[in-house]
Amino acid sequence: MRIQSMTNTDTEDAIGTAIQVKELALAGSELVRITVNTPEAAKAVPYIREQLDRMGISVPLIGDFHYNGHRLLSEFPECAQTLSKYRINPGNVGKGDKRDRQFSQMIEAAIQWDKPIRIGVNWGSLDQELLAGLMDENSRRSAPWDAKQVMYEALITSALESAQRAEEIGLPGHQITLSCKVSGVTDLIAVYRELAKRSKYSLHLGLTEAGMGTKGTVASAAALGILLQEGIGDTIRVSLTPAPGESRTQEVVVASEIIQSLGLRKFVPSVTACPGCGRTTSTTFQELTKQIDDFLRDQMPVWRKQYPGVENMKVAVMGCIVNGPGESKHADIGISLPGTGEAPAAPVFIDGEKRMTLRGESIAIEFQNVVENYIRERFTPRTPTI
Numbered sequence: 400m401r402i403q404s405m406t407n408t409d410t411e412d413a414i415g416t417a418i419q420v421k422e423l424a425l426a427g428s429e430l431v432r433i434t435v436n437t438p439e440a441a442k443a444v445p446y447i448r449e450q451l452d453r454m455g456i457s458v459p460l461i462g463d464f465h466y467n468g469h470r471l472l473s474e475f476p477e478c479a480q481t482l483s484k485y486r487i488n489p490g491n492v493g494k495g496d497k498r499d500r501q502f503s504q505m506i507e508a509a510i511q512w513d514k515p516i517r518i519g520v521n522w523g524s525l526d527q528e529l530l531a532g533l534m535d536e537n538s539r540r541s542a543p544w545d546a547k548q549v550m551y552e553a554l555i556t557s558a559l560e561s562a563q564r565a566e567e568i569g570l571p572g573h574q575i576t577l578s579c580k581v582s583g584v585t586d587l588i589a590v591y592r593e594l595a596k597r598s599k600y601s602l603h604l605g606l607t608e609a610g611m612g613t614k615g616t617v618a619s620a621a622a623l624g625i626l627l628q629e630g631i632g633d634t635i636r637v638s639l640t641p642a643p644g645e646s647r648t649q650e651v652v653v654a655s656e657i658i659q660s661l662g663l664r665k666f667v668p669s670v671t672a673c674p675g676c677g678r679t680t681s682t683t684f685q686e687l688t689k690q691i692d693d694f695l696r697d698q699m700p701v702w703r704k705q706y707p708g709v710e711n712m713k714v715a716v717m718g719c720i721v722n723g724p725g726e727s728k729h730a731d732i733g734i735s736l737p738g739t740g741e742a743p744a745a746p747v748f749i750d751g752e753k754r755m756t757l758r759g760e761s762i763a764i765e766f767q768n769v770v771e772n773y774i775r776e777r778f779t780p781r782t783p784t785i
Contacts, residue, residue, distance in 0.1 A: 459483030580607035684718035706778035
């Protein structure tokens with residue numbers, strides 16, 4: 400299960416795009432998709448790759464093509480060669496005979512440059528000729544399906560027929576990934592369950608246009624969590640609309656949390672924190688929890704390279720005597736902060752045993768130092784390669 404994200408920069412701005420790709424990669428995105436929609440964007444792709452390589456960022460780049468991808472891939476071979484993968488939307492490659500010819504051109508480019516593809520169907524840009532044909536066919540049924548079932552079938556048929564056509568042209572099946580994206584939670588679950596039954600290809604999961612903030616996060620977690628738990632999906636993207644001023648990396652954070660919460664992979668040390676109650680009227684433990692969580696995420700790109708296994712560490716930041724000591728003992732390293740009216744002391748537990756007590760105004764900094772020392776002592780540093 401791998402995490403994918405997508406830039407929202409103008410790809411023609413090669414420097415700005417490279418910077419955002421780097422941010423997404425450092426946040427944990429293992430594949431990054433970029434829009435390739437103009438000749439200028441296609442020309443920028445090799446330069447973006449060059450900038451990333453200079454920064455030591457090896458994340459694969461996926462080119463997102465609509466309408467003119469056949470032309471861009473043939474007219475700009477450097478772009479076609481530089482990209483690690485192509486995303487093709489069957490609903491946006493042309494109509495009639497032109498559609499078949501232009502789709503074939505894109506597949507031939509993938510074969511020429513030995514690139515995998517994702518056939519990405521979206522119900523907002525579905526092949527209207529295919530949909531009309533299925534609706535006509537449905538009208539002749541003795542017991543017609545409802546409109547939603549016809550839509551589901553159109554999505555799945557578009558993906559499967561396009562994949563079959565790509566194989567007929569000569570692209571190996573193992574280089575094909577399918578996706579059928581919709582924006583409704585129950586719709587996505589229904590479509591992917593059926594697609595998984597009928598598909599031999601790897602599948603990319605994503606709730607398209609999931610929305611902003613809490614709505615987008617909850618909807619994505621509900622839909623993707625159910626499918627992942629059923630063993631459906633090979634890559635995922637959480638398509639969040641960033642709030643004004645919010646980092647694009649939030650979608651990567653949410654995707655990694657979904658996967659980690661299901662126990663499928665570990666990305667960062669887990670932080671257990673109490674929600675607070677009348678015993679914790681002070682905001683100290685809330686502030687410390689955020690500082691520790693931010694600290695762990697910021698350090699993970701470095702720690703992951705230096706200390707294999709550090710992502711499995713468990714940290715507890717608790718707010719009072721009720722559950723604080725117990726939860727802290729169950730973590731690899733934990734701190735129990737004083738609740739309202741409790742003595743101004745914060746015992747620290749390491750591997751289940753109380754090791755020290757922190758006091759004063761610099762508890763957060765001192766606890767971060769404790770965490771760093773624990774990591775250096777517990778996890779064997781990776782041997783540098785020569």
